[in-house]
Amino acid sequence: MSAMGTWDLAHPIVANHFRGIIEPIFFGNAPTVLQQNQMRGKPRPYLLSAIDLLKRIQGKTIVEVGCMRQPMAHGMDQFNPACCNDGHSTIFWGHSGLDVHSVDINPGAVKIAAAECAKYPNVKVTCADGIEFLKAFGGTIDLLYLDAWDVTKGTPYAEKHMEAFEVAREKLSPSSIVLIDDTDVQFGGKGRMVVPAVIRAGYDLLLHGRQTMLMRL
Ligand SMILES: C[S@@+](CC[C@H](N)C(=O)[O-])C[C@H]1O[C@@H](n2cnc3c(N)ncnc32)[C@H](O)[C@@H]1O
Known part of the structure; x- marks a missing residue:
């Protein structure tokens, strides 16, 4: 489908x-705690959009690299900026009712995500390195959510997120979505290398802010 067709659907x-959301891009300026809590865009509208879009294209399987590491101390409809900065993504995916495979290298995060999602x-939830998990993954991926290696100067966070996409690439459905978190900081953050790679793989760019969302139909 043409980029226009993808956008018409999305x-x-x-x-x-x-609706009503305005959020900044930080470029190379690290957000202060106040900016982080009160100004920075939050994952929620991206996660909800991704779920609705995925259902619209009849996707079934979500694979997440980097699971939730903070319990959600409130209902899903409530929003606490200080608590919801990471996003609680695994709960949102679980609530969608779709098949969710979430992987994290940290046993503590795996424990929290498994407990928070016990009702789904x-x-x-699997404890493993995300790249190794994707290599071994035997299914087809309709939504790939990349939110693992933290944006820390001097670490290969951009390279690792691109590597994760490259490993997953052959497993992505012809119609699929790729969503990447923390793309509003450090000149593209986790998405600096992977976003251009996803576009080169034939995906259309739908949203670029706190997160970047791409879809191929
Ligand atoms: C920002 S948090 C994820 C937040 C989560 N998506 C949410 O919405 O709450 C990043 C997670 O990636 C995990 N991580 C870091 N390196 C990883 C790797 N090589 N493989 C899998 N997970 C990794 C960390 O342990 C951490 O729990």
Whole structure:
């Protein structure tokens, strides 16, 4: 489908979830705690848009690299900027009812995600390196969510997120979504290398802010 066709399909969904939202891009300036809590964009509208879009294209399987590492101390409809900066993504994916495979290298995060998602039998949480997990993954991926290696100067966070996509690439459905977190900091952050690679693989760019969302139909 043409980029225009992709956007026509996505537009009503993202317009609904982003109504009233204005968020900054930080370029190379690290957000202060105040900016982080009160100004920076949050994952929520991106996650909700991704779920609605995925259902719209009849996707079934979500693979997440980097699971939730903080419990959600409130209901899903509530939002606490200080608590929801990471996003609690695994709960949102679980609530979608779709098949969710979430992987994290940190046993503590795996424990929290598994406990928080215990009520969602559709969620499987695995403790492993994300790249190794993707190499071994035997299924087809309809939504790939990349949110692992933290944006820390001097570490290969951009390279690792691109490597994760390259490993997953052959497993992505012809119609699929790639979503990357923390792309509003450090000149593209986790997405600095992977976003251009996803576009080269034939995906259309739908959203670019706190997160970057791409879709191929
Ligand atoms: C920003 S957190 C993820 C936040 C989560 N998606 C949410 O919405 O709450 C990043 C996670 O990636 C994990 N991580 C870091 N390196 C990893 C790797 N090589 N493989 C898998 N997970 C990794 C960390 O342990 C951490 O829990």
